[in-house]
Amino acid sequence: MLKYTCPHCGKKTFNPLQKALCGNMTSNGRQCSECGGWCVNGKPALIAGTVLSLIGMAAILYTFFTFRTMRDVVIFGVIPMAATLILRFLFNMFFGKLIPRLKKI
């Protein structure tokens, strides 16, 4: 099984799903099961997330101005939004590295 390395202790403690749940650099992240260090996805996840959000927003705006009925707006607005979220999640699962959490609580 594919595992990702914890940036704190160097052990492979995160599976793709756990890595995706770490969120990006602005999230709280998740704790390593080995050392308890908090981890988040690094810059590539943040950049991909931003780009995907922009594409999603553009798709929603485009839909808003091109479709006539409210139903179309809902259907074609929700699909790009859901697709954006799914793609971000998949990106975080399989791309980029984990880094120590930057945010202090």
Ligand SMILES: [Zn+2]
């Ligand atoms: Zn660790």
